[in-house]
Amino acid sequence: MSEKTILVWFRNDLRIHDNEILLEAVRKADSVLPVYCFDPYYFQHTASCSSKTGNFRTRFLLEAVADLRKSLQAYGAELIVRTGNPAEILPQLAEQYQVNEVYHHREVAYEETGISEQVEAALWKMRLNLKHFIGHTLYHKEDLPFPIKDIPDSFPVFKKKVERDSNVRPCVPTPEHIVTPEITDAGELPTLQQLGLNEPVDDVRATNYFQGGETAALAQLHQFFSKSEQSGKSKSSRNSHINSNSSKLSPWLAVGCISPRQVYWEIFKHMQDSSYAQNAGMLKLELLWRDYFRFMFKKHGQKFIKAKTAEDEAEVQATSELEFNRWANGETGVPYIDACMHELNATGYICNQCRQIVATYLVHDLKADWTRGAAYFEEKLIDYSPASNWGNWAFIAGINDAKESKYVIAAMQPKELETQSDFVTTWQSSPKDEAGDLIHA
Structure with a gap:
């Protein structure tokens, strides 16, 4: 009996931990083929001659993909990196490595869903299935107290009902091992220049530097709660308003170097400690806003904007x-x-x-x-x-x-x-x- 190979198409889920498609592929297949595509669509110039994706974000993305590759290599696996249209690259790799199925996390915005549809159509011609997973939200769609079409448009109503009637799922386990087929050409990450961008100049006045990758994301999460504890014990900070963005986790959440559920369960661990309560509560609120906007896009599509x-x-x-x-x-x-x-x-x-x-x-x-x-x-x-x-x-x-x-x-x-x-x-x-x-x- 021939071995089963599942291609895992990484997009905005650049992590090993709490990654359902990676875990499911490891469980269901004899070997897993991890792939990331740098799609030129996202690096084109707009009508105003600006870049669709700026150089700071592109640098962060390159770092995140490099960190994912390093993490996979620690498991004895490898990440294939290509630059080009996923609807062309993924079928080529599927044929080359005799892939039986392709996994990916479903997106909600029209550009991202449009690319998924192109990939799905190309794979269908090869009689291959593109399996969709839901992994970008704090609350799973199937656990909401209402169907997508009935989600309240009002955020306060959405928040009240979700918090009262839904539960956040636990994080999925991290794979113990990842087996990949023999990869002859893993590919190199493109440079900023190859993507049509200049190297960003770090401003001397900047107080933050964001290093892309799951490794940095987990370090930032730990640092956030460490600082919260210190500020909570500081008398001068007890009566001050602490902006929820002090966590500065949003860059890593955006490309999935860390999942909302990972953040939530870390919040849950600290909610009973008064040193953390204010920051943790505001951070949870921001996660709910993220969910709300994603579900609004799912409900209304482009009509929402x-x-x-x-x-x-x-x-x-x-x-x-x-x-x-x-x-x-x-x-x-x-x-x-x-x-x-x-x-x-x-x-x-x-x-x-x-x-x-x-x-x-x-x-x-x-x-x-x-x-x-x-x-x-x-x-x-x-x-x-x-x-x-x-x-x-x-x-x-x-x-x-x-x-x-x-x-x-x-x-x-x-x-x-x-x-x-x-x-x-x-x-x-x-x-x-x-x-x-x-x-x-």
Whole structure:
């Protein structure tokens, strides 16, 4: 009897721990073929000549894939890396290694689902099945107290019902061993230059550096709770508001170097300790927001981020290219707004408070098309996730009757906000350096 080989198509699940498709493939097959494809679609240039994926996020992704390969090698396995269209590459590898089935985690945003459909169609011609798994949310779709079509559009209602009537599943075990077929050409990771990008320049004012990979993700999770314990014991911090983004886990969550369930069960371990309670509670809330946006995309599809009606659009002024560029480059004259945008452009990351406020300013003060802001964030953010990014911008823009404010801070006037930041400074409008960031004056 011939051996069974399952191809595991890694996408936004770049981890060994709590990875259902990897565990299931190990259990069901004699050998597993792990594959990652750098799809040129995500590195193309947009109509505005910007990159769909910026260099900070691309560097992070390259590091994450390299770390996954290293982790697999520790199990005696290997990761095949290719650059090209997955709908062409995966069938080729399936034929070469006599694959019996292909596993992957299902996505919800239309670009990602469209690529899955292309792969599925190509495999179907070979009489191969693309098996879909659900592994990007805290709560499994099948454990929700309502079918997808009946998920409440209101986040408070969604949160209340889910927390009351659903349970978070335990993390799946980590495979004890992984057997791969004899791989003749594992392939090299592409360079930034090969993907059409320049090496990012790390700004000296940046207080964070994000190293891609599961190894760094687990270290960051441990560090977050260690710092929470220290701050909880500090008298000066007891009455201070701690922003949930202090965990800074979002880049690793975005590409699946760590799963929401791993974070949740670590939160669960610490919830009874008052030293951790505030931070843990806010972190859990952010995981719920991630779930909410993903399920909204699953329920509504593109309708969730549809354009406003003609009547609504009449209220939106034709924001000039100059006005939008001033916002994007941090040259609005509002110190807090400008500081946030300087930091975003220079590092690829800003805290959640900054994101809400600069988005609110662009949409409601400048009356700009919110989709332009969402596309700009898509390029710049290290932790870009389609559902969270586009869903959050749509929420702020009031699409689909999302009228309640997500964060009270979004209603704060920028002039009332703290402006003590290394990024509040004078920046030249030109020239630009090779990385495309404005040169500090």
